[in-house]
Amino acid sequence: MKKVAFHTLGCKVNSVETEQLIEAFLQKDYEIVPFEEIADIYVVNTCTVTHVSDRKSRAVIRRAIKRNPDAIVAAVGCLAQTNSKQLADIEGIDLVVGNRDKEDLPSILENHNFQKGLPVIFDERIKNSDLLKTVIYSRQHEKTRAFIKIQDGCQSFCSYCIVPQARGPVRSKTPEKVVEEVNQLVTLGYKEIVLTGIHTGTYGIDLKEENLSSLLLYILDQVKGEYRIRLSSLEPLELDDRLLDIVAGHQKICRHLHIPLQSGSNRILSLMNRRYTREYYQSLINKITRKIPGVAVAADIMVGFPGEDKQDFFDTRNLLENLPLHSLHVFKYSPRPGTKAALMKPQVEAREKTARSESLLKLAAAKKSSFINDMLGQKLTVLVQEHISPDLYLGLSDNYIEIQFHSPHNMIGSFVQISPERIENQQVIGQIID
The missing domain is CATH 3.40.50.12160 (Methylthiotransferase, N-terminal domain)
Known part of the structure; x- marks a missing residue:
């Protein structure tokens, strides 16, 4: 063999x-x-x-x-x-x-x-006609969580991004194929299904009368059993009221949204070809947190984009400070050959990129701590993922908080109600609610 x-x-x-x-x-x-x-x-x-x-x-x-x-x-x-x-x-x-x-x-x-x-x-070029195939699963690779690629490709052409060249145009897996895969995984014992893609929010634009909202409703209708759905990264312009209502109205969909911002400067957003403004993003995040209590919203931030000056960075940090975010994913801009941004001037010095990144990473830590503190004493649905010691377990809440708790029973793969009580050494400690 x-x-x-x-x-x-x-x-x-x-x-x-x-x-x-x-x-x-x-x-x-x-x-x-x-x-x-x-x-x-x-x-x-x-x-x-x-x-x-x-x-x-x-x-x-x-x-x-x-x-x-x-x-x-x-x-x-x-x-x-x-x-x-x-x-x-x-x-x-x-x-x-x-x-x-x-x-x-x-x-x-x-x-x-x-x-x-x-x-x-x-290395043949990827085409629109290249269909996504159904995956046949034979075993559990992890204890509790599994990922399904529901679409591939991107045609947004942000000025800094090489992904459209690497992944080709948007191609979506048909709803029937997605449901077939979800059913397989639930039958195998997975309790959390993460729907992912290169540009997940564009799901269905190449299919007749399909979109991410209709896919979610189809899965919820067709797949029975004990499971929950988590959505991967979604662009700001793709989160319409219908999709938000579905997330807010179904307990099987996790209260967790990853929504890239990239910059809080309208000038830089325009140079990035991001097609929205800081005002739009701020309004969207505030609407989401009002509509979905307890939701965890993560944001991607890029520092050091060509031409980003101190005022642009100040605008970004100022916006982030005032947004109700769970976490920040901070990246330093890296020129990619073949992209428009690689030719833009001036390029930001590496030392300045590092300083801006470190500043936002400190803010990210404070944001996460604040979010967790707001959740202390709440009742959270936790999927138990890891057995740490004889009676100590680690689980993940639907709104993306890792929580340790004690139980004398085998809890792996179970959904339990946990109340987070305190933070010890940057770890959330909770207790099972009877």
Whole structure:
């Protein structure tokens, strides 16, 4: 039995696609081993969202080649799609497969004879007609949570972003296929299903009369059993009143929304091609928190975009200070070849990017602490995920708070009502409510 090892870089969608590849290899009787072990095949699922991602991807590939020079080493994913030559030039690599073909990796491996020094490349451009297939799941990879990729691709073309080139146009999985996958996962025992995609809120724009709201209602109607749904990142302009009403009105949908802001400066938002204003974003977040009590709202923030001056950063920080947010994900701008922003002037100095990032990370910690303090004494629905010690468990609330609590019973995979009581060493401690 051949051994195959995987390493994933980048976003949740990449992680989902690695899990799908693992399923495909298991169904062909391969043995899955940790990446640190000797394997016959190493698969590196690459990322290219920043230059650091590129560098990390290359480093992991070289590590695999060094670990077993006789193994087949395959680089797949976003960097393989956008710059296959960069990867093919790595000495010892055997196979480079872009996003269009990576789900066919087991067949590609079986149908090619590889020679060291002559890497095989699959980097064909992604098309609108490339359909998303249903995934057949055979086992639980985790105890409680699973992810379903409901769409792929993006055609927004934010000026800083390489993702449209890496992922192609929007393609949505049909509602019937999504429901089939949710049913499989619930039957296998998963209790939380995360609906994810490259641009999740555009789900259905390539399907007749479908959108994310109609998909959620279809899942809730068709899938029975004990489970909940969590939504991944959604753009501000895609959160309409119908979608918010569905989240607010159904207990099976988590009170957790990840809504990228990127900048609190209208001038920078325009240069980014983000199509909304700081005023729109502020109004949206305030409406969400009024409509959905206890909701956790996370925001992505980019610092150091070309031309971002001190006033632009002040506008961003000022807006964030006044928003009821659960958490902030802070990123430093990284030029991506082939994007408009890479040619913009002036580029912000690295030292200034770091200072702005550190400032917002401190604010992020304060925001999270404030949100948790507001939840102390509340009743939260918690999915138990981890057994820490004989009677100590760790769970995740629907509004994305990790809580430790004590119980003499086996609680893994159960939904329990917990009241968070205090914070000790940055960990929330709670108690089961009878």
